[in-house]
Amino acid sequence: MIQMSKTHKIVADVVIRANRLAISTALVLVFASASYGGTFVALGPTNIVRASGGPNTVTSQFTLRNSKTSYTLRINNGGLQGEFPRVSSAVILLNVVQVAGPSDFNRNVNVIEKTITVGNTNALSVELRSAPGSGLAIQIIGVDNDLPMITASVTPSPNGSGWNNSNVTITFTCSDATSGIANCPSPITVTTEGAGRTVSGTAVDRAGNSASTLVTLNIDKTAPKILISSPLDLSTVSSSPITVSGTLDDSGATVLVNGVAANVDAGTFTAAGVPLQNGTNIVTATAIDRAGNVGTASIQVTLGPPLNDSLALFQRLDATPITIESGDPTSVVVRAWLAADSSFIAGSVTLWRYDQNGNVLANLGQMFDDGTHGDQVTGDKVFTTTITLNEAGPAIVTLRASADMHRSKPCILPIRSFL
Secondary structure, eight states: OOEEOSSSOEEEOOOOOOSOOOSOHHHHHHHTTOOOTTEEEEEEEEEEEOOSSSOEEEEEEEEOSOTTSOEEEEEEETOTTSOSOOOSOEEEEETTEEEEOGGGOOTTOOEEEEEEOOOSEEEEEEEEOSOTTOEEEEEEEEEOOSOOEEEEEEESOOOTTSOBSSOEEEEEEEEOSSSOEEEOOOOEEEOOOEEEEEEEEEEEETTSOEEEEEEEEEEOOOOOOEEEEESOTTEEESSSSEEEEEEESOTTSEEEETTEEOEEETTEEEEEEEOOOSEEEEEEEEEEOTTOOEEEEEEEEEESOOOOSOOTTEEEEEEESSOOOTTSOEEEEEEEEEOSOTTBOTTOOEEEEEOTTSOEEEEEEEOBOSSOTTOOSTTSSEEEEEEEEOOSSSOOEEEEEEEOBSSSSOEEOOOEEEO
């Protein structure tokens, strides 16, 4: 910052930028309103007017960013616009070294230029020895042909895939080692979604040099849409694990079904090996896109014999013995008679245990028509299995048998109880 003594009146004037200044009133007027790349005003312009009385001195202190570049002291005798009588004699010192003296001034000279040597911190002294009311304008003009620096930061930062899932603000930081920054872009907030969106910013220094930077953004704020098509919601299956499949609108997304990774291809997904627990299960498919947006879809699936009004597949369910003693492990042979219908799926006849509220307690395993597990005749449509019951006290044991059919929904055998 310039610090001037109060001995003379000081008037701030327009900033002048010029490559070269000629000694001519016409050129003085042109350069006063123009800006030229490569040069900048390091000090001034400052008007100094001779007061009444004896010769007086005006001093100022100023600092420079870069003292290694070239600097010129420019003196406009009579002011930038010729608003004062010209000075006939003056002494100007820079860091105690005379850079202009009485022989440089007369009323016929309106522009004086001196190449000067400066430091980072400098002291300028101006002594006017002319008539009161005469004046001049002082400027120090530097050369800056180096580009400024500009960097851009993105908030929030993109994820590891280079994507953002919210609005992005770009903040620019600018610097210049010699003349300083004249213009640095304000922050820019980008709200529009898309891949490969570019935003640029340009820094301009006080000498007119400019430098730009470019930021590329990938923004996706929309969660993927995912639907489960198989199995159906509120359906019942008789075995676990199951395969879950469906559709989604983002083929670049990753899909998990109850934690099991799914294969994604052309807008569809398939997850094999999704485990179920006996009874009611919530199956959730979660799609996560490259930007981290999450879409979900859920269905309810029951593992166990489905309730179904069609009992034509089964004729009856029986067990031997029908009663057992509590506290005594007992083998029970359970048989299911199927109708003469070849439409059921081989290996799908299963025995289940339920509580009194109709909730699945256990899958007791497959029933057989192959002469094993207590089965007497192979292929007679009587399916058999042997289970062991050991009840701690009096209880009602509720069993159900199920089978999957080719031509309709799975069927259920009526409840059979043991005391």
